[in-house]
Amino acid sequence: MVDIGLKPVEPYSFVATTRRLVRSEKALYRVRDGQFLRVLRIQGRPIPVEIGWESGQVRVQTTVELGTREREILARLIRRMFSLDVDLGPFYEHMKKESPLAPIIEERKGLHFVLDPSLYECLIKTVISQQLNLSFAGRLVYRLVELAGETIRYGDEELPVFPTPEQVARLDYEDLQKLQFNRRKAEYVIDLSRQVADGELDLEGLQSLSDRQVVEKLVALRGVGRWTAECLLLFGMGRPDLLPAADIGVRNAVKKAFELDGQPTEAEVREWGEGWTPWRSYVTFYLWDYLTEG
């Protein structure tokens, strides 16, 4: 039995931060009266975890017995995933005179990233999402999880576990084509998983590199372009200053916020974004939220 309270750096809004999970992460997060339920791997062992908010803290619970070391790892993972140590004060200060973004940002005070628990999971989900509308992409992720991952029982629920690289590496391209992946995407997902499983691709080793070095390493992989590399830096690593300027969502959000007639080009978005340094990831994230949540 584990019950941990984790205090975030203020300002922090749990409701705003987890809203995205309800909408587009249904494959892996179950919602039960304001609480989130998902399986996290702690030292390779799948642990079902309940995550909620109580009196100013993130409350993490599981009925599974954990040792001291495992509890520490779990606490650290949750702190990283929910960005509990990120101080957004300087971001709000930096953006408060940026018209017309300031009010959009102000409305979302306390909204933080929710990072994926592993870079592998982030990479696979991002590759699957390439060029697809979010709802179809989410369905493909869920089908992959169902096909390749295991499930574990927690109370009266059967919970999906995101597959390991080894589990996906064992699939054939045709298995994913049957799930309505296009041929090339099936190849990307399986080939990348095989490289991770074989130890050719050390994703966690990227953590020590600069943004530029990470992009350089990742775009060398088949199926990974600049957009995917930047998303990994954003949603896998929580790096604060990435601007996926070619991204259709960012461009549509800029169009909406600045009331432009047409979609801005990648170069135009980059030019505007220069003033947002060193917080461009958070601007991106707030723009996506603005676009999807109004």
Next chain:
DNA sequence: GGCCAGGTGATGG
């Protein structure tokens, strides 16, 4: 029915 989705690599000039 056509066009676009939180792109990418293959192809052909």
Next chain:
DNA sequence: CCATCACATGGC
């Protein structure tokens, strides 16, 4: 080097 294209499917 740059423009164009296919890719699976769903939503509008």
